[in-house]
Amino acid sequence: MEINELTEPERQVWEAFPRGGTVDLTAADDRTVRARVLRSLLLAAPEENGEIPALRLRGARVTGELNVHSGLVRCPVSLRDCEFEKTVVLYGAEFRQLTLSGCRMPGLWATTLRVDGVLRLNDCRIPGAVALSGARIAGALFLSRTELGTPAAADDDGADSPERPESPLKLDHATVGEDLRATRLTVYGRARLEGVTVAGLVRLDDARLLNPGGTALHAETLAVGTDLHAMRLRAEGRVNLRGVTVPGQLNLGYARLSNPGGVALRASSSTVSEFWLREVAPIVGAVNLRRARVDMLFAAPEVWPESVRFDSLSYTTLAPALPASERLDVLTRDADGYVPFAYEQLTAAYRHIGDDAAARTVQLAKERRHRTTLPLYGRLWGHLQDVTVGYGFRPMRAAGWLAGLLLLGALAYGLHPPRPLKADEAPGFNAFAYALDLLLPIIDFGQEKAYAPEGGYQWLAYLLIVAGWVLATTFVTGVNRAVTRN
Template identity: 25%
Template sequence: MADFGVLSPAEKKVLAAVRMGKEAAIGSARPTAETAGNMVRGDFIRFLLLGGDDSAPVHEDGVRVCGAWIKGEISLRYAKVCSLRFRNCVLDSKLKLGDSEIAGVLFLPGTSVPCIYAPRMRCIGSVFLKDGFKATGGVAIRNARIGGSINIKDAQFSAGGDDLAIDAGGIVVERDVSFLAGVQVVGAVDLGFSKIAGTIKCQEASFKSNHEFALSLDGAAIGGDLRFDDSTIEGELRLIGARIEGDLSLSKARLKCDLDCLSMDRARIGGDAYLLDMKTVGSIGGRGLEVAGDMSFVGAEISCDEATSINFEGVAIGRALMFHSLANPVSNINLGLAKIGAIVDDVVSWGGGTVLDGLSYGRFSGRASTRASDRIEWLKGQKAEHVGTSFRPQPWRELQRVLRESGHVEDSRQVAIELEHSKRNVGLIGATPESWAAPRRWMYRSASRFGHWMLWVLVGYGYRPVRLFAWMLGIWLAFGGYYFLMAERGVFAPADPLVFQNQDYKSCWLDGSKERANWYGCAALRDEYPGLSPLAYSLDVLLPVVNLRQEEAWGAKVPTPLSPWYRELFALDSYRLTRLAIWLQTIFGWVATLLLVAFLTGLLKRDEQAS
């Protein structure tokens, strides 16, 4: 005690108060300047914090000071003290608490300090930095251990030389950490690899930094919730690899950064993620993010000029992704390889440039549309190359599966048909190896595209099988009518030459020539010979596996081929046209029969039963 010489009036008040276990009230408000009446030396405070001596005993309640100007450094490195309670004080030099052990609390409401340097500090109780607290050169508590909570409210922090306003990496807190209304941080906050047993609550707080991040929780383990409700963050908010047992909430938060404003790569959230009414300027990253519950973007406003606005590649959301009622459509979202329990969305919230390749999801839920037209527009909103030159079929098949398993079978079929159209439009039908010669490639491609087109026309790629019966009915009636007209003109004749040349049927010949006979209306033809029925004849030709004996008994008369041979190619009289019609109907009949058999055996059901 003698080393301090003559004590100042303020120091005498402190000495008297610590003997009685009371607060030394030097002033009620934080001083604006040093005076003889408020100055207390830092060494003197240190002396008392360490227990004083016989001439300056310290009560077990420790040192409590209010309204003092503490001059000089307070260094308590490796020291063990009771509590630090400075209310509305000014410390004009560093408060050094590195490797110290505080048996009580660190209580600094309304106090101004250039810097708190307390790496590896052990504080049994809580830390209070509130009610106008101000740190102009940063707070360094890296790898500290706090037995209670960290309570920060109505406080100001500015960065030190390393651009860190709060350096709390690796800190362990047994209860909660809070940044509440009035907190203003200019500089980066590092809570990377910290362990917080309770909740981190940032509400109506402001963080601004020109550092590589504004607030980092990379690798942090949080036993409760992580909340940034109504807070403003200018700079990157990093949650890379963080483990959050409770919810993540950014409701009504405002995030702004030139690049990534929110990074959540490989983070794990044990509850829900609420980004309700959040406003962001910058991209959102979440590659490999895991959310056990729901993730909601309802009401969010996301603005980004980057190539990817939301990068959720490989994300896993256990329940629902709620992506509806956004303030603006969001373009360039990457959901590639993501796994989502359900999607609750509206189509208008999705902008263009979406990546859906590899996305798997269980169903559409809530207000989400299951209309094929809406979901097809959703798929067409993918990146241009994914619906063009580098076509991705997986999102279409996944949508088919989800709609079908949800009971929307017809919508699933419409998606399947649109997939086939898209494959044709981008040139996937008839694709060949580059090693093939050009003529061979052209022939293969042409044949494949024609066959694919016929498959659409006849059976809707296998998803409209009833269409085949309509075609068969139309072909049967149309060709039956044509055969009737040709029969009236004498084109058809008995196939049996004994009947055709029989003189008993001269009454059927026209102008005495059997070549021009009207056998269809010949009354002299005996009853035992089957009469020509144009509709039955058409059906007999159409159905190759059915024998109505019309083709056996009747046929079209064809004149002798013309010479030279190429004249025959352009001869278009009734006889030759009727023969051509029979050939075409026979070919159609075989094609239709094979398609029908293929459908009935399941060969054309395609992805409708694929899992």
């Protein structure tokens, strides 16, 4: 392009480029710069000896289509607060450093983009899609305070279109060499981050991901080098974190997750060191944490919705520290019904902190829940074990029952001694020993064989014998179960 073909704003940009100077057209009467002028600079950059060329432009209105499809741009590019007439096309292009902060554009098509340094897209307003699928960014990626899509697009269930993209943010299978920082990001529609690899941290604090009735965040198999922070996140629609890997914190503190009638949070098969749900508003919608592995899970009981899936969820520490009775109700909400593993995992968490009493409470609740799945005879036997010895986790109950029956028998037979079978051979009658002889099936004091009660006292003897056998059997069964688990 000849320099005599340029307008005054374009001439300023052309002349500043070889020295890397900045041209600010924010307050200019004429802010128009043709896209083909910028393209010529980027792909056939004029140079001056001893200078480092760079395109630094602020406040321009770029007309036409800026198309650098598969181009190699060797200089840094900074376009700030610019307005683009058409979608910016950077498909397959390679840049050293790229900044498009504060820009307004219909869309950004940058699939398989390569950036040797940092890519900045802060403070942008893009009603269409930002397509960065398969991008390779050696430095950090910034999307803070950017707004993608439109509210109308978030309510549209149709397929992608330039006017209403279903996925305004397409970052799937991209690689980011440092951090992904997107604080206060707003996305109307689906944010796609599946298969993304971020060497540093991901920060989505104060972000708004709005796709009611659909998927707000699709981040399956996202791999993070350190932490994933999404404090005060507002998500309307499903948050899908299945299979994510976070060696540090997955922090959703103070977040609001809502997807009525569907799954609000899915983090199944994920691997997380610390999963924080501190001060999170009660989740609206189901939660699926099946097969997830977490070292520390911070979640108060009131966070969980009425439908959860915890089968094979494993964790070492559960916070905040609460009595077992406050956490047991959550396990009854599992959509899979009775899940033994969930009770065993909660038991292990209490044993890990040395709270054996709470662990026994959880085990007792597990047996009671299991009882509801048994046939009638099994439920009756379970009720008997529960009332007598608490399935072995309350062994002192058996001692109480035995003491009560022993006292009853001693008083009854002390007031009305039974007749001796052989008066000349019978030992002296002892009401306490006689009642103990009836209750304990193993011990023999010689009283039971020497005396024969009559009438109602004979039926009392039968009751004491049967009760003794039942108590002894349930006590041994329950204690054996508890000892085996320990």
